[in-house]
Amino acid sequence: MKNTWFYEHLHPTLRAGYKFNKIIYSGRSSFQNIKFIETHAYGRALILDDIVQTTEVDEFIYHEMMSHIPMLSHPGPKNVLIIGGGDGGVLREVLKHPVKKATMVEIDSSVVKLCKKYLPSISRGAFNDKRANLVFADGDRFIRNSGEKYDVIIVDSSDPIGPAKILFQKPFYRNILKVLSSNGIMVRQTGSTFLQKEEINYSYKRYKEAFKYPALYLAPVPTYVGGFFSFIYGSNIINPKKITLPGLTKKYRVLKLNTKYYNPELHFASFVLPNHEKKIIGEKS
């Protein structure tokens, strides 16, 4: 089993190969195949249905950008909802903020259980925080029955091909709007700008229907191949391009977020799109 290669097959005409020296765990939950391997280049990796979800070495980019962009764009988020995010990385970053409650709704309890055991460096104890409210449920069903209002909603799902499919469709956005505060912010991941253009275009259309201020933002994540990786921000009150740098910088310093990727200047830079990416969402360049 020493020095073998794992090849990701997410895109039919591309393969990303990772040399690994150990399979830590391999099994199947009610929802998906779950695997942890020890790679040479990126440390320990969580693999769901043969797709790399996160790795020890590059997870910080995705988790910081999913969390701090909405959390710092909002004037003072108190009640936060995370849909998915079983590894606990987004929960960890959200809890760096002075929230009252962070509810995380993960469909697959095995992912949480196994990540706590085999990837503890990602959640770093976040699940034990008193403000963390962990629910094992279908995300869409949960929000239909929640009755609460959330200031920030982060949809940290896998790609729209497995159990997460429903979280990308129209009715889900209607349900989201019912539980999002009037000045609330919703973000989600929308894949690689080179290899998942249709997905970005589709999700951006849903955002435009749902929000006054939809905005694509970008960060390259090495294990999500294909150039810039994309996220979409949506709010009906808070225009992400009207937030000011001095305000953001002050908040960032006060909170001492101790980030490895995110900083306030980068917050703004991540919303600046290359011409070909403007084209994907139908913006003029």
Add this chain to the structure above:
Amino acid sequence: MKNTWFYEHLHPTLRAGYKFNKIIYSGRSSFQNIKFIETHAYGRALILDDIVQTTEVDEFIYHEMMSHIPMLSHPGPKNVLIIGGGDGGVLREVLKHPVKKATMVEIDSSVVKLCKKYLPSISRGAFNDKRANLVFADGDRFIRNSGEKYDVIIVDSSDPIGPAKILFQKPFYRNILKVLSSNGIMVRQTGSTFLQKEEINYSYKRYKEAFKYPALYLAPVPTYVGGFFSFIYGSNIINPKKITLPGLTKKYRVLKLNTKYYNPELHFASFVLPNHEKKIIGEKS
């Protein structure tokens, strides 16, 4: 030969696999192995010594960022030197500007000859432009005997492991400074921010010794794996962070550069570094 896979082995513990349906050309020059293949995901690719150099689909990112960042930072570059760049992509972008002469010094005439034949969509006739001055020579030796002064020097070399090794070492910078105008700008590529940290750190040190204003800038190129790809800008007069957006936007509009990646807002955003990348070059975050 149909539907085979090419695997790049640049990084010993990672592989990037490209499904291809045709080997267009495969041979050896006096300097390196040269191959052209037709990939499914990124179109035709130029491969030197088994490392992907450029592809039809994503070449625009690298070529635009190598060219327009220095060309638009300078008030009016007239004499430009490109070292390497055998595919003609940088030459093509440089010639969109009103330069008097663009000299391109490529060590391997076979690369130019074959790229003109098998990847014409990259040079797009640039080699036939009257302002193009194509020289087949060793780049370092050329500048030692040049006697001219250049406003912009772009070092578009392969990685520091093949024939390009000398172009990364200390004496090369001393020679560059002798042929660079007093307000000149030099840029080069310095690899992936996740996988070639030592190279970035090494090159940044050389820049700091040579220039008053060294600055790292970033753009993710899908076929250069490992997160953000990096470039370094250097000048003794022109501080890239003091250039103003209105000026840049006006120039960009007047020139009608017709870019697919570059735009003036992105020009600035590309100099904004994530915290871990500031760390690579010894900057505080």
